[in-house]
Amino acid sequence: MNRSLLGRIWPNATAIVLAIGFVFPVYWMFTTAFKPNRDIITEDPVWFPFHGTFEHFTTAVNAPNFWTLVGNSVTVTVLAVGLSLLIALCGSFAIARMRFKGRKGIILTFMIAQMAPWEVLVISIYMIVRDADMLNSLVPLTFFYMLMVLPFTLLTLRGYVAAVPKELEESAMVDGCTRRQAFVKVIFPLLAPGLMATSLFGFITAWNEFPMVLVLNKEPDKGTLPLWLSQFQSQFGDDWGATMAAASIFAVPILVLFLFLQRKAVSGLTAGAVKG
Numbered sequence: 001m002n003r004s005l006l007g008r009i010w011p012n013a014t015a016i017v018l019a020i021g022f023v024f025p026v027y028w029m030f031t032t033a034f035k036p037n038r039d040i041i042t043e044d045p046v047w048f049p050f051h052g053t054f055e056h057f058t059t060a061v062n063a064p065n066f067w068t069l070v071g072n073s074v075t076v077t078v079l080a081v082g083l084s085l086l087i088a089l090c091g092s093f094a095i096a097r098m099r100f101k102g103r104k105g106i107i108l109t110f111m112i113a114q115m116a117p118w119e120v121l122v123i124s125i126y127m128i129v130r131d132a133d134m135l136n137s138l139v140p141l142t143f144f145y146m147l148m149v150l151p152f153t154l155l156t157l158r159g160y161v162a163a164v165p166k167e168l169e170e171s172a173m174v175d176g177c178t179r180r181q182a183f184v185k186v187i188f189p190l191l192a193p194g195l196m197a198t199s200l201f202g203f204i205t206a207w208n209e210f211p212m213v214l215v216l217n218k219e220p221d222k223g224t225l226p227l228w229l230s231q232f233q234s235q236f237g238d239d240w241g242a243t244m245a246a247a248s249i250f251a252v253p254i255l256v257l258f259l260f261l262q263r264k265a266v267s268g269l270t271a272g273a274v275k276g
Contacts, residue, residue: 160194
């Protein structure tokens with residue numbers, strides 16, 4: 001009895017400790033954004049801003065080119081994620097359903113690309129974009145962001161496509177559907193959880209990416225929000241209140257998207273689809 005009780009307690013206790021460890025930095029970021037400067041620089045930590053202020057949010061939003069950078073970030077992120085999903089959807093179906101020469105080599109290539117750090121290619125990418133006279137443009141930024149999220153997206157969707165029973169596709173084709181129609185009408189609706197998971201990962205990756213935009217887009221109005229976060233510094237030190245407010249604003253879209261996709265994603269859409 002005691003062992004059974006202990007076996008239930010320690011996993012829950014461990015989960016609570018880990019949850020606190022992950023949530024506390026986010027809590028501290030949001031609360032610091034509302035603290036007056038005197039509560040931020042004090043030696044005694046203020047755990048909750050009872051006398052909160054929106055001054056830091058005003059400073060962050062009034063920073064130069066804020067709304068322009070918001071538009072740039074949304075444009076680049078949405079296009080990169082959309083293109084990667086479109087390409088990965090076609091590629092994952094081909095890899096999961098078809099057998100052709102070089103198939104395993106393609107899978108291995110995408111796995112290697114997923115493991116390789118993109119930072120080592122920044123110099124090469126900069127030289128390519130410079131020689132093409134496309135610095136300070138959103139086009140190459142979108143293209144390289146798409147390449148960054150494509151390997152994970154393709155490999156993940158491949159698993160979802162492979163998990164869909166072939167009998168569904170074959171039944172649709174027997175009923176008169178072409179392979180393309182069977183994919184669009186039968187397989188594609190069942191890939192909703194995979195599409196949501198991969199789009200969330202791609203959005204987070206492209207939304208948070210900093211080294212690439214720092215190198216390729218140095219013009220003040222051609223960057224993205226990660227560059228905006230680095231503006232709250234001066235020769236007198238960091239403006240921690242504005243920095244935390246900017247980080248909070250930056251994190252809100254990701255939190256909202258995560259909550260939305262978590263609520264909409266439904267697991268087990270293929271359960272019971274094939275009847276015996």
